[in-house]
Amino acid sequence: MKSGFLAVTALLAALFAGQRAAEAGPTLDAVKARGQLVCGIHTGIAGFALPDARGTWQGMDVDLCRGLAVALFNDPNKVRFQPLSSSTRFTALGSGEVDVLFRTSTHTMLRDVTLGLRAVTPYFYDGHGFMVRANSGISKAAEMAGATICLIQGTTNEQVTADFFRSNNLQFTPVLFERTDQAAGALQNNRCDSFGTDASQLAATRASMPSPSDWTILSERFSKEPYGPYVRRGDDEWFDLVRWYVNALMEAEEQGITSANVDEMKEKATNPNTRRLLGVTPELGQALKLDPAWAANAIKKMGNYAEIYDRTMGPATPVGLARGPNELWTKGGLLYPLPMR
Ligand SMILES: N[C@@H](CCC(=O)N[C@@H](CS)C(=O)NCC(=O)O)C(=O)O
Structure with a gap:
């Protein structure tokens, strides 16, 4: 009986120590x-x-x-x-x-x-959005069938973009970059039709463009990005x-x-x-x-x-x-x- 009690006590002590650890x-x-x-x-x-x-x-x-x-x-x-x-x-x-x-x-x-x-x-x-040229005539993402989209590697935005196009049966071509400045440069050089990322990142990228008013952030949001x-x-x-x-x-x-x-x-x-x-x-x-x-x-x-x-x-x-x-x-x-x- 006594040894049973000791064993239980030892077990509890070990569990407690484990919990503390x-x-x-x-x-x-x-x-x-x-x-x-x-x-x-x-x-x-x-x-x-x-x-x-x-x-x-x-x-x-x-x-x-x-x-x-x-x-x-x-x-x-x-x-x-x-x-x-x-x-x-x-x-x-x-x-x-x-x-x-x-x-x-x-x-x-x-x-x-x-x-x-x-x-x-x-x-x-935040939420995922897309930025396009203001003169592109695009007002919603569903109008981007066949578009080339600049994205950052390893982001939620890669997946959200793929999910959106796939679920709407639309084709797109992703162009992946490591850094935001590279994606912004590619966008300006017409290597892609749109940049897809969180709306706050789009606002910041747009503000740093030489001519921000040339760019429009579409009003739709495609994900929750807390x-x-x-x-x-x-x-x-x-x-x-x-x-x-x-x-x-x-x-x-x-x-x-x-x-x-x-x-x-x-x-x-x-x-x-x-x-x-x-x-x-x-x-x-x-x-x-x-x-x-x-x-x-x-x-x-x-x-x-x-x-x-x-x-x-x-x-x-x-x-x-x-x-x-x-x-x-x-x-x-x-x-x-x-x-x-
Ligand atoms: N919220 C997204 C990432 C948002 C984000 O930071 N995106 C861009 C900015 S557009 C980025 O990663 N840029 C890479 C860099 O410049 O280091 C996530 O958690 O995957």
Whole structure:
């Protein structure tokens, strides 16, 4: 009887240890020991990740990486950016070349389940579209029978385009490229009739054309393309951190906390949700093994979700995208931050 009890206890202890091992993960410790985050980003697209005239990376994905560096180190410069093409991004993450991807990457089931990675949480909602010459006479994709379509290798857009043409019994010829600038160049040189990619990427590509008004983005959307950060599978601690960091930026917007008022809110807030988010009470930071001010610091240095969106791709920028589905749920959009308690 006694040995049976001991065996059960030993089994439970082993199971518990196994569970703890699964929860703890090497990434946070490695990032802390390195003193720097390594973030996989796009090779160059306005609005998400593009070097400015001084060579400094700008864009939403870039700012999300910088904000994560602030949550970790209270320093937006403690991040190294690793540009990755669509076809190499997931293997680069899997092999440990980067700690996280913030790289215009759609959260799909098969990527989430089969790549040894995890899509964390959506931070930008988009859909696949097509861009054509304004004088092409094409107003909908069904008019592109026999067209040559520029696509980027290793993207969801490859499959979405093939699905659309096949399901409509239309022929098309794909021309595949590794980088966006190559596809945009081929489009301008009439090597293809259309460029097929996410609408935000089309808007950014169009804005960077010598004569944007020569190009039309067809109004139809052919897929759901929710962008999520990706991390390696099996590292729950790091997954949690990335997930709740993204959530915190949306939660800050919902609570009206901005880079301009975060200090005052921290000092004066009586709302327990605000006090928890800003680390006046320390439980959220403790749960993530971070400083209690992790979210307050990120908001102060990089802004809440709205501030990041507006300065990188909002209507006042060359990309010029309205918030649309990327508004908070309280304003008719899809952003629904989870409760932070
Ligand atoms: N959301 C798509 C990818 C969207 C995207 O990033 N597409 C283009 C931009 S049009 C690209 O990959 N460009 C490659 C590059 O320039 O590195 C996916 O997850 O597969």
